[in-house]
Amino acid sequence: MLYLQWKEKITMATFDPAELPVPRVHQLLLGCVSPRPIALTSTVGAEGVVNLAPFSFFNVFSANPPVAVFSPARRGRDASTKHTYDNVKHHPECVINMVSYAMLHQMNITSTEYPGSVDEFVKSGFTPVPSEKVKPPRVAESPAQLECRVREVIELGSGGGAGNLVVCEVVLIHISDRVLDEAGRVAPDKMDLVARMGGHWYSRAKSGLFELAQPTDKIAVGWDRLPPEVRTSAVLTGNQLGQLASVADIPDETAVNEYKLTELDELFMEHEANAAALKDALHRKAATLIEQGEIARAWMTVLAFNG
DSSP, rough: OOOTTOOOOOOOOOOOOOOOOHHHHHHHHHSOOSSEEEEEEEEEOOOEEEEEEEEEEEEEEETTTEEEOOOOOTTTTHHHOOHHHHHHHOOEEEEEEOOOOGHEEEEHTTTTTTTTOOOOHHOOOOOOOOOSSSSSOTTTTTEEEEEEEEEEEOOOOEEEEEEEEEEEEEEEEEEEEBBOOOSOOOOOOHOOOOEEOOOEEEETTTEEEEEEEOOOTSOOOOGGOOOOHHHHHHSSSHHHHHHHTSSSSSOOOOHHHHHHHHHHHHHHHHHOOOOOHHHHHHHHHHHHHHHHOHHHHHHHHHHHOOO
8 A cells, every 4th residue: 555745545456467367468558558659550461462550559669770669469369460460571661650530430440350352541541652662552641651661570479469569660751741830840739649548548639538449340341332422522521431431331222212211301302403412411411420420320311312
């Protein structure tokens, strides 16, 4: 028991990692060491497929040479390695893309367990930009991107949850002009980065804590399943589109038609002579529904345009 200067009693709970199951140790560590920055990491596999995945076991550790380290840990359920680990072992290069709040829901899609043959740029809707010194592409939407060559990979164990430290030398730094101040320094408020905490909790540089569940128990349909007129919407933001793309199932035609008749009839009558105005109105309604957490209704709203 500890005593502070003003004699307040503090009772400490003490845990021995050797006596706890790995998931409990993982939970405790992530709750204590937070917030943690997110490395949205692009790599290239043996078959040339690009992989994009987020890691919060990440930070920078040296400026001379410039070094960043992230850890794609082995999966807890079966101790298998992740695609990012396999890729950097085959082709030791990567790009670490920083994650702003505007990228949040698209980033979340990349945490889905897609097969290795799937390009997460396609599924998340992020825009690939050719790198200058390494093979993996950068994420255009990221406010800062670090092109890296992998110096070494340090395997910390072979069991579930064991980390693999990917030690990266930063060979080129890209920073958006929009996040630099007049002196050329990175402005934290302009970066508006998000960071991981314990459980489903995240932290936003501008406004503090919020929750976001990871799609670990489902396969998100992905950005490529959004209708073309939705992907190119002038109303819906990247975060809103990302929430639509994060669902496991898309409403069927019958459900959409019933919803259209019961909830959208007045909207269709109001704009029956102007298709562009109708689409805009439907997208504005969908945006409101997304912000209210009504993702299924938002899906039916955007699908009703052609339903």
